[in-house]
Amino acid sequence: MASQKRVDEVTGAETTGHVWDGDLTELNKSLPRWWLYTFYACIAWAFAYWLVYPAWPTLTGYTKGFLGYSQRGEVAKDVAAAKSAQNSYRAAIAAMPIADIKKNPELFEFARDGGAAIFGDNCAPCHGRGAQGAVGYPNLNDDDWLWAGDLESIQTTISYGARSGDPKTHDTAMPRFGLDKILEPPQISDIANYARSLSHINVDTAAASRGAPLFADNCAACHGDDGKGNTEVGAPNLTDGIWLYGSSQEMVMRSIETGRGGMMPAWTGRLDPVSIKLVALYVHSLGGGQPEPEKTAPAEAPK
Numbered sequence: 001m002a003s004q005k006r007v008d009e010v011t012g013a014e015t016t017g018h019v020w021d022g023d024l025t026e027l028n029k030s031l032p033r034w035w036l037y038t039f040y041a042c043i044a045w046a047f048a049y050w051l052v053y054p055a056w057p058t059l060t061g062y063t064k065g066f067l068g069y070s071q072r073g074e075v076a077k078d079v080a081a082a083k084s085a086q087n088s089y090r091a092a093i094a095a096m097p098i099a100d101i102k103k104n105p106e107l108f109e110f111a112r113d114g115g116a117a118i119f120g121d122n123c124a125p126c127h128g129r130g131a132q133g134a135v136g137y138p139n140l141n142d143d144d145w146l147w148a149g150d151l152e153s154i155q156t157t158i159s160y161g162a163r164s165g166d167p168k169t170h171d172t173a174m175p176r177f178g179l180d181k182i183l184e185p186p187q188i189s190d191i192a193n194y195a196r197s198l199s200h201i202n203v204d205t206a207a208a209s210r211g212a213p214l215f216a217d218n219c220a221a222c223h224g225d226d227g228k229g230n231t232e233v234g235a236p237n238l239t240d241g242i243w244l245y246g247s248s249q250e251m252v253m254r255s256i257e258t259g260r261g262g263m264m265p266a267w268t269g270r271l272d273p274v275s276i277k278l279v280a281l282y283v284h285s286l287g288g289g290q291p292e293p294e295k296t297a298p299a300e301a302p303k
């Protein structure tokens with residue numbers, strides 16, 4: 001690179017004197033105005049930005065800027081907005097019959113999400129994370145219900161529990177046929193064979209046919225003549241192949257001997273009424289939820 005100032009012949013402009021590869025000369029021209037003004041504008045923008053927004057660290061913190069903007073402040077605002085939206089959802093849910101909440105897609109979505117969180121905190125220890133249940137703890141995903149699976153029934157069961165001691169709890173229990181010596185062990189064995197045959201389990205057919213009349217006398221009052229159960233008294237359907245306590249001869253005999261008497265706690269007082277609605281909607285939405293029963297019309301129209 002040679003260095004030698006001169007005037008470029010083609011453009012008539014002065015050169016810087018820098019020449020590359022023998023004949024590439026660099027013209028000495030001033031910066032284009034648009035470029036220069038843009039550059040100044042950027043500098044001015046930067047100064048303005050420093051003044052308006054938080055910018056420079058100081059010994060004790062940072063320069064706050066005239067606008068007082070902070071990202072933490074924005075988050076706090078968002079959280080406050082979400083809280084107030086939540087409060088208005090909760091207020092709407094508090095005021096509505098549970099079946100109507102289901103008909104409002106926005107409220108219903110809020111309810112189901114909230115209900116899932118409440119379920120995880122309070123119910124999963126017994127019913128399982130996915131509400132799949134365990135021996136003695138019913139699966140809440142299927143449409144097999146001890147105490148009925150429409151929304152209001154689920155809400156009632158959650159509110160007052162089963163055999164929980166709450167004054168409004170479901171409190172019917174199966175008699176302890178063995179422990180209280182209502183039936184003899186061979187009779188219990190025969191009825192167990194019969195009860196299992198209702199779910200198409202291969203059983204000792206002679207024993208089952210001895211069990212059938214005993215079933216009619218001792219069990220049908222709650223489980224029904226056909227063994228299909230009765231949600232009024234929490235008696236499980238014995239014909240659907242779903243067993244709360246197990247289907248083996250031994251387990252079914254134990255159910256008959258002890259009456260089981262599973263206990264579901266009451267949640268009134270532990271959860272507020274809105275939370276109970278949320279978790280009831282969640283449980284109902286798990287797949288086994290049943291429609292509301294037809295309301296019988298009042299016998300006489302009000303005058």
Ligand code: HEC
Nearest residue numbers: 122123126136137138145146147148157162262263264279
């Ligand atoms: C301490 C264990 C335990 C906890 C915690 C618990 N449950 Fe239960 N739940 C049970 C048992 C046991 C039953 C069965 C009661 C019976 O045998 O009649 C039951 C029954 C139910 C039923 C009725 C099922 C049917 O087939 O009719 C519903 C609905 C239910 N629970 C929902 C909940 C919800 C929602 C929560 C949380 C708010 C919850 N449970 C917390 C033990 C529990």
Ligand code: HEC
Nearest residue numbers: 173174218219222234235236243244245246255260261262
């Ligand atoms: C007073 C009503 C009542 C009578 C009578 C009754 N049961 Fe039950 N039965 C129930 C209830 C309620 C349960 C549910 C217990 C629980 O949830 O812990 C049950 C549960 C059972 C179970 C457990 C089912 C499962 O899914 O694991 C079997 C089996 C059973 N009963 C058989 C019988 C037989 C057999 C008789 C007659 C000898 C009988 N029951 C009489 C109310 C009754």
